[in-house]
Amino acid sequence: MKTILKKKGFWILLAVIAVFVYLAFGGSGEPADDADVIEEEESEPFVVMPENPVKMTGETISVYNWGDYIDSEVIDVFEAETGIKVIYETFETNEDMYAKIAMGGSSYDVIIPSDYMIERMIQEELLQPVNWNNVPNVKNIDPRFTHESYDPEFKYSVPYTWGTMGLLYNTETVLEAPDSWEILLDDEYKMDMFMLNAPRDTMAIALVMAGHDLNSIEPGDLADAKKLLIDQKPLVLAYVVDEVKDKMIAGEASVALVWSGDATFCMSESDTLNYVVPREGSNIFYDSMCIPHNARNVSGAEKFIDFMCRADVAAANYDYVGYAIPNTAAIELWGAEEYNASPVNNPPQETLDKCQVFRYLGDNTKLYDQIWTEIISEF
Amino acid sequence: MRSKALTVPFVLWAMIFIVVPLVMIVWYGVTVEEPVPYTEIVMEDGSVIYELEDGSHTTEKPWQKRAVVSLDNFKRMLEPTYLRLLLRSLKVAVITTIICLLLGYPVALILTGRDFKRPALWLMLLILPMWMNFLLRTYSWMSILENSGILNSWITMLREAIPALDEWLLSKGVRRRIIFLYNENAVILGMVYNYLSFMIMPIYTVIEKIDKSMLEAAADLGASPAKSFLRVTLPYSLPGVLEGITMVFVPAVTTFVISQLMGGGKVPLIGDIIQNQFGKSSDWHFGATLSLLVMVVVLAFMGALNNIDKEDEQTKEVRIF
Numbered sequence: 052m053k054t055i056l057k058k059k060g061f062w063i064l065l066a067v068i069a070v071f072v073y074l075a076f077g078g079s080g081e082p083a084d085d086a087d088v089i090e091e092e093e094s095e096p097f098v099v100m101p102e103n104p105v106k107m108t109g110e111t112i113s114v115y116n117w118g119d120y121i122d123s124e125v126i127d128v129f130e131a132e133t134g135i136k137v138i139y140e141t142f143e144t145n146e147d148m149y150a151k152i153a154m155g156g157s158s159y160d161v162i163i164p165s166d167y168m169i170e171r172m173i174q175e176e177l178l179q180p181v182n183w184n185n186v187p188n189v190k191n192i193d194p195r196f197t198h199e200s201y202d203p204e205f206k207y208s209v210p211y212t213w214g215t216m217g218l219l220y221n222t223e224t225v226l227e228a229p230d231s232w233e234i235l236l237d238d239e240y241k242m243d244m245f246m247l248n249a250p251r252d253t254m255a256i257a258l259v260m261a262g263h264d265l266n267s268i269e270p271g272d273l274a275d276a277k278k279l280l281i282d283q284k285p286l287v288l289a290y291v292v293d294e295v296k297d298k299m300i301a302g303e304a305s306v307a308l309v310w311s312g313d314a315t316f317c318m319s320e321s322d323t324l325n326y327v328v329p330r331e332g333s334n335i336f337y338d339s340m341c342i343p344h345n346a347r348n349v350s351g352a353e354k355f356i357d358f359m360c361r362a363d364v365a366a367a368n369y370d371y372v373g374y375a376i377p378n379t380a381a382i383e384l385w386g387a388e389e390y391n392a393s394p395v396n397n398p399p400q401e402t403l404d405k406c407q408v409f410r411y412l413g414d415n416t417k418l419y420d421q422i423w424t425e426i427i428s429e430f
Numbered sequence: 431m432r433s434k435a436l437t438v439p440f441v442l443w444a445m446i447f448i449v450v451p452l453v454m455i456v457w458y459g460v461t462v463e464e465p466v467p468y469t470e471i472v473m474e475d476g477s478v479i480y481e482l483e484d485g486s487h488t489t490e491k492p493w494q495k496r497a498v499v500s501l502d503n504f505k506r507m508l509e510p511t512y513l514r515l516l517l518r519s520l521k522v523a524v525i526t527t528i529i530c531l532l533l534g535y536p537v538a539l540i541l542t543g544r545d546f547k548r549p550a551l552w553l554m555l556l557i558l559p560m561w562m563n564f565l566l567r568t569y570s571w572m573s574i575l576e577n578s579g580i581l582n583s584w585i586t587m588l589r590e591a592i593p594a595l596d597e598w599l600l601s602k603g604v605r606r607r608i609i610f611l612y613n614e615n616a617v618i619l620g621m622v623y624n625y626l627s628f629m630i631m632p633i634y635t636v637i638e639k640i641d642k643s644m645l646e647a648a649a650d651l652g653a654s655p656a657k658s659f660l661r662v663t664l665p666y667s668l669p670g671v672l673e674g675i676t677m678v679f680v681p682a683v684t685t686f687v688i689s690q691l692m693g694g695g696k697v698p699l700i701g702d703i704i705q706n707q708f709g710k711s712s713d714w715h716f717g718a719t720l721s722l723l724v725m726v727v728v729l730a731f732m733g734a735l736n737n738i739d740k741e742d743e744q745t746k747e748v749r750i751f
Contacts, residue, residue, distance in 0.1 A: 146712050175493050242609060248695040250710055289612045289694025294572075301578040414463075420711035421506075427698045428515050 097370040097385060098124070099363045101131035108134035112160040112351035115140050115148060117338065120163070120212075122371035129358050135351050152177055158345050160352035166337045169208050170201040171411040178341050180206045185353040188360035196377035199337065199408050208339035209356050212374035214311040215335050215398060215406060216252060217328040219295075219318075224305040232260045232329045234306055236279075241286045245298065245307035248290035250423035251409065251416070253280065255334050256308060265334060266410040273422055280426045290427065299324060310336075311395045315373045318395075328398040332405025338374075458718035460504075461497040468492050503719035512703070516723065519699040522614065522689075523682035526621040527629075530678045531671065533622070534629035538670075539663070541630075542637045553634065560627050568620055568691050575610035575692075582607050612694035620692035621682050628677040636670030637663060672735050680728055700724055 107130070114126075118141040126137050140159075142148040145168040151157055152172070164172065172178045183189055189209060196213055197205045218229055226239060235244060235256075247253050255265040257276035267273065288304050299307050300321045309317070314326040340359065342352045358364055365381035375396040376382065382390050391397040398406075412419070468480045471487075479487050506512070537556070541549045559567060574580045585608065589596040600606075610616060640663060648658035686701035695702075700720065707717025 144709070146709075176490065248690070250706070284696075287696070288577075288609070289696060291694060292690070294691065298576070298578075301576065303576055303578050416711060417713055417716075420706065420713065421511075424515075424698075424703055424706070425511050427695065428511050428518075428703075 097367045099128055099367040101128045104131040105134045107136060109136075110134065110348065110351060111136045111138055112348045112355055113138040113140065113158070114355065115142060115151075115159040115162045117141060117163065118143060120338075120372055122368045125359075125364055125368050125371075128364070129355060133351075133354055133358070135348075135354065137355070152343050152345075155345065158347050159343055160346040160348050161340055161355050162343055163211050163338050163340050165409075166199065166201040166339070167409040167411045169339060169341060171413075172341070172343075173202065173207055174411065177344050178207045179344050179346065179349070181209065181342060181356065182353060185350065186357040186360065188357045188362075191360050191362055191365070191378045191380040193377045193379045195403075196337070200410065201337070201408055202339070208337075208341045209360065210337045210339045210377040211359065212372065213335060213337045213377055214374055214395075215328045216256065216308065216310055216333045217314065217326055217398075219299055219307045219309040219314045219324055219326050221299070221302060221305050221323050222325050223323045224302070228325065228327070229306065230327055230330050232256060232331055235260070235308070236283055236286070238286070240305055242288045243305045244287055245289055245291050245295050245304050246283075246287050247295070247308050248292050248427075250419045252310075252334070253290075253308065254419050254423060255409070259331055259333065265332075265407055266412070268412060268415045268418060273418065277422050277426060281429055284426070284429065312374050315393070315395050318393075319373075326394045328394075328402050328406070330402055330405075332402065332407070335403070335406035335408055337377075337408065455718045455721060457497075458715050459722045460499055460501070460719075462500045462502050462715050463495040464498055466492050466494045466496050497715075503716045506716065507719050507723055512700070512720065512723075515698060515703055516700045516727070518697075519683050519701065519724075520727070522618060522621070522697075522699060523679050526618055526625065526682045527675055527679045529618070529622050530626050530629040531675065534626055534674060535633055535667075535671070538630050538633035538637055538667075541634055544642075553630075556630060557627055564624050565687065565691075567624060568688055571620055571623065572611065572691055575616060577607045577609060577611075579610075581610065611692060612696050614693065614697050616692040617689050617697045617699075620688040621685065624688065625678045625682060628681075629674040632673040632677065633667060633670040636673075637667045640666045669739065672739055676732060676735060679731065683728060683731075684724055 112135055114137055116139070120141070121139075126139060129135070130137055142151070145165050148162060148164055149168055149172070152159070152162065153175070169178070186209065192210060196210045202208045218232075218234065220229055220234075222228065224243075225234075234240065235246075254273070254276055257279045258265045258267055258272060261272070261275040261279055263269075263272040263275065289298075291298065291307075295307050295309055296313050296317055298304065299309075299317050302321075302323070309326075311326065311328075314324075317324050318326060340356045342349060342356075346352055359368070360378060362378065362380035362384045365376055365378040366385040369376045369378075369381060369385060369390075466482060468482050471479050471481055473479060477489070479489050480492055481487050482492060540546060541553055546552075572579070576582070586606070589599065589606075644662050645658055648662055649655075653661065684701045686699065686705045689697050689699045689702055700723075704717050704720045704724070707713045707720065
């Protein structure tokens with residue numbers, strides 16, 4: 052090592068590398084600093100404090116949720132107030148979660164799957180009805196977000212968060228703010244838009260654009276959607292997954308088809324991005340709390356669900372998670388005006404009326420996959 | 431006796447982590463899921479019950495699935511869509527392997543050269559980036575090549591500094607932001623970068639072991655450096671080349687992350703489609719069928735390479751030109 056350090060060449064190389072690194076990252080440092088300052092000025096995070104703490108009783112419940120989808124302080128408060136210890140585990144996809152429950156090897160007391168998976172699990176008798184007498188705080192849940200087609204009788208699930216699919220656009224580079232899916236077929240944005248590399252999701256939007264039901268399995272409807280997406284291909288810069296967030300923040304393209312959760316994140320990182328649910332309608336999704344058929348501690352699970360529906364708890368949790376919530380009382384407490392100012396939380400009611408949840412398609416999911424493969428392998 | 435006992439852990443390991451998964455892939459590959467058969471029985475009071483094959487009755491419509499042996503997935507696999515994807519994967523992998531060979535062989539040769547000081551240090555510098563996670567390396571390439579990336583920002587800087595250059599480029603129809611990513615070339619670049627060291631290492635190791643006295647003898651007998659390279663170094667380095675080709679080609683043909691990240695989903699390879707089957711589409715059966723197809727292709731390729739290797743052993747001297 053000593054001899055290397057003596058070599059002139061080594062030091063020149065090091066200097067060159069330093070210059071490159073500065074050119075690459077140093078120049079763009081300043082705007083980021085500004086953003087930090089703005090963030091500091093934002094209001095204090097919403098905190099919830101335990102009321103009447105009790106001793107741990109030795110009772111436990113196990114909760115199975117998406118990764119990074121709860122404010123861990125909320126769990127601490129629940130434990131302090133009820134004395135019930137929460138065993139918390141996370142999953143990455145609905146399918147992972149389903150496999151664990153369906154195999155029957157492990158037992159959870161509260162799970163938080165998405166709509167179509169809840170529909171499937173109800174069908175397969177993997178969930179048990181919630182006893183509303185033990186969940187009084189369900190009164191806080193906005194009736195606009197209950198009785199959806201995945202749980203039409205509102206028996207098995209309590210909505211935890213909801214979201215939509217929509218357009219994330221760069222206000223500086225779009226000609227005018229979009230309010231329709233038509234922008235995804237506009238030549239003006241050739242090689243300037245991102246689509247999702249997700250069969251069901253992108254196909255659903257194509258179905259809506261073609262004027263069909265977004266859960267359609269009619270060959271004719273699907274053929275229309277397929278043709279539309281193949282015609283659109285020359286306009287698409289890339290079919291992305293998680294990368295869409297970094298890319299939109301960096302200003303890589305003007306428009307992107309995104310989930311509202313990603314939109315919230317991007318908009319918090321960049322002031323030039325905005326989100327809209329197009330007027331033709333879109334997909335709306337729910338992640339809802341359910342009790343699996345083989346839960347060991349049903350009363351503990353009900354206490355947990357009731358606790359999560361409490362206004363202050365749901366507000367604190369919203370503060371952390373950032374997904375739109377169906378809890379009217381919590382929105383009031385958190386600040387309805389600021390909450391509703393976000394296009395993610397508050398799409399117009401007439402648009403929302405045109406939004407539909409994904410239905411569980413069973414074996415027909417394969418149809419979507421096959422068509423999607425044909426679309427992306429067209430070259 | 432003792433040596434046999436020592437192989438037990440290995441055999442166990444191989445059984446659990448190689449044979450069992452392989453059997454499972456084959457099983458999944460040759461089966462499909464279908465609903466359990468049942469017959470509807472309408473009761474006197476108008477309600478419907480369902481009788482399953484084993485004679486049991488239920489009031490709920492049965493939703494259970496069972497796996498049945500079927501070649502449906504093989505039929506689906508042979509559709510043009512999937513064959514085209516396989517062909518494209520092969521094409522991309524072959525190009526990647528050729529570029530890696532063209533870049534890697536000279537590097538290995540230079541590193542083993544007599545005049546070259548500190549080859550170990552340079553070899554380490556070449557290998558050093560490989561200590562980083564390959565996703566991170568691919569993401570770095572993305573941030574270099576993106577429309578809003580480092581390379582484009584330098585080009586913009588240059589164009590702003592020299593207006594004449596900017597005008598000339600615009601007149602040639604070059605966009606302000608050049609799209610480097612999201613095409614096949616970007617995917618190949620990502621693969622070459624990630625797999626190059628797998629080509630250099632085996633070639634370097636083999637060339638380094640060549641007895642230098644053979645080269646000296648060739649020179650003594652009047653062979654030019656070019657001739658002694660063709661007649662001594664090249665033939666003796668072939669095993670390393672073949673190993674390098676295998677080590678680059680096999681991962682290149684099955685990769686999926688590089689094509690998604692560098693190609694922006696516009697250059698899907700067979701690996702991407704297989705991954706979709708196990709992820710988004712959750713059709714493990716078809717995914718297994720497709721991976722069987724890839725396994726057959728890779729095996730055929732390795733078999734062909736092995737044959738070349740064997741011919742080598744017999745003649746010991748290979749005349750390439």
